Amino acid sequence: GAGVSQSPRYKVAKRGQDVALRCDPISGHVSLFWYQQALGQGPEFLTYFQNEAQLDKSGLPSDRFFAERPEGSVSTLKIQRTQQEDSAVYLCASSYGTAGNTIYFGEGSWLTVV
Amino acid sequence: KQEVTQIPAALSVPEGENLVLNCSFTDSAIYNLQWFRQDPGKGLTSLLLIQSSQREQTSGRLNASLDKSSGRSTLYIAASQPGDSATYLCAVTDRDNNNDMRFGAGTRLTVKP
Numbered sequence: 486g487a488g489v490s491q492s493p494r495y496k497v498a499k500r501g502q503d504v505a506l507r508c509d510p511i512s513g514h515v516s517l518f519w520y521q522q523a524l525g526q527g528p529e530f531l532t533y534f535q536n537e538a539q540l541d542k543s544g545l546p547s548d549r550f551f552a553e554r555p556e557g558s559v560s561t562l563k564i565q566r567t568q569q570e571d572s573a574v575y576l577c578a579s580s581y582g583t584a585g586n587t588i589y590f591g592e593g594s595w596l597t598v599v
Numbered sequence: 600k601q602e603v604t605q606i607p608a609a610l611s612v613p614e615g616e617n618l619v620l621n622c623s624f625t626d627s628a629i630y631n632l633q634w635f636r637q638d639p640g641k642g643l644t645s646l647l648l649i650q651s652s653q654r655e656q657t658s659g660r661l662n663a664s665l666d667k668s669s670g671r672s673t674l675y676i677a678a679s680q681p682g683d684s685a686t687y688l689c690a691v692t693d694r695d696n697n698n699d700m701r702f703g704a705g706t707r708l709t710v711k712p
Contacts, residue, residue: 525704530701590635590643
């Protein structure tokens with residue numbers, strides 16, 4: 486596709502449930518980023534991939550959060566045993582180079598934990 | 600740790616006004632600064648990117664300036680239109696880690712017809 490595609494767009498999960506969020510970056514983009522955006526706040530960095538290598542996962546808030554990009558294209562962000570504080574928009578972005586170059590964001594996956 | 604602050608948090612203006620959005624950051628060791636636009640329920644769209652060696656960038660009715668030494672950037676919007684209504688986010692990228700991009704909380708702009 487022409488842009489970064491994320492699915493599902495909306496997800497309601499019961500507390501304790503596991504969720505998986507998918508990101509399809511722009512074809513050929515080496516770098517892929519996951520951000521978490523709480524209501525009324527700016528995005529907060531979660532993790533970064535260069536091709537299939539996860540080079541930075543310092544922003545993942547707990548060991549319940551796990552991300553992968555096994556073939557260097559599609560990425561999945563998994564949240565285990567969801568908690569209410571996990572409710573947020575999860576944004577995926579991709580770039581041909583680093584975040585300091587032109588970066589393209591998807592429309593996000595809106596997660597609500599009830 | 601880099602802290603990015605945007606003032607005001609919200610702004611409402613009548614159509615046609617020129618306006619200025621402010622962004623400040625605490626660490627001047629930046630690679631670049633970007634201004635993004637976010638419409639409700641949507642992702643972010645990059646508007647302007649200023650490299651650390653540059654002082655300003657212009658695109659149409661938008662002009663962004665950067666004063667790295669004082670840790671400030673402004674986004675100037677000329678002749679505002681209702682279609683400019685959105686949240687505007689400022690983000691700085693770390694000089695030593697080009698994948699470390701920090702965002703402000705944004706300014707929510709409403710332009711009234």
